[in-house]
Amino acid sequence: MIGIINYGAGNIFSLTAALDRVGVTYGMINTADEIDLYDRIIIPGVGHAGAAMHKLRESGLVPYIKELRKPVLGICVGMQLLTEYSEEGDADMLELFPLKTLHFDAGVAGKVPHMGWNSVSVQANNPLFANIEDQTYFYFVHSYYIEYDTTFTAAKCDYGSPFSAAISRDNFFGVQFHPEKSGKAGEQLLLNFSTIQID
Template identity: 85%
Template sequence: MIGIINYGAGNIFSLTAALDRVGLSYGMINTAEEIDLYDRIIIPGVGHAGAAMDKLHESGLVPSIKALRKPVLGICVGMQLLTDFSEEGNAEMLKLIPLKTLHFDSKKAGKVPHMGWNSVSIQENNPLFAHIQNQTYFYFVHSYFIEFDDRYTAAKCVYGQPFSAAISKDNFFGVQFHPEKSGKAGEQLLLNFSTI
């Protein structure tokens, strides 16, 4: 069963609606002790990465998340929390994947935020993208992006410059797009996560 980290920084309703659609069981994690009730964890998030990190610290869940050995999926700001540092708030993140979260340069990218459907290039045979075709479109809404790095980028997107649409390291996975708003492909990704 999937546990959703409930730290007050996520649009949890759209995520739970997507999990309901694909028949995946879930529950909310409010305390460190509740993490043990679940075999995989989702960290949702919308809004400001620095503020989200503050809320995560206030929840007392940070040490338990960093110690996890079960599969973890960060979505949008939840993905950015997995990195070392975010320019949004100039804040240290969880430091689970050694990448930085940076702000789009409007001179390169054009309109910021990057909002709407964009295709992703799957970089490796990553279990998160099983049964999903290369160049599939997912739904994005973000002004900050995670730098592209071959070592940790599971899927790449281009918006003025290449960036990490998905990252992975060991048991930690992250997606910048919103699978819960990305139709059948997003639902497949959530199903894939449930079997990792």
């Protein structure tokens, strides 16, 4: 069963509606002792990364999240929280990936925020993208992005220049797009996450 970190910075309704549609059971995690009730964790997030990180610290869940060995999925700002630093709020993040979250340069990227459907290029044989075709379209809405690298990027997207649309390291996964708003492909990704096994 999936536990959703409920720290006041996530779009919980859209996510739970998507999980309901695909028949995945879930519950809310409000305190550290509730983490053990679930075999995988989702960190949602919308809005400002610095403010979201502040709320997450206030929840007291940060040290427990960093020690998790079960599958963890960060969505949108939830993915950015997994990096080491965000320009949004000039804030340190969870430091689970040695990557930075940066602001789009409007001169390069065009209109900011990056909003709407865009295709992603899957970079590796990653279980998060099982049964999802390369160049599938997902729904994005963000002004900040995670720098593209070849070590941790599971899928990339281009918006003026390449950025990480998905990252993966051990039991931690992140997606910049919103699977809960990405139709059948997004539902497949959530289903994939619900069955990922960590050795």
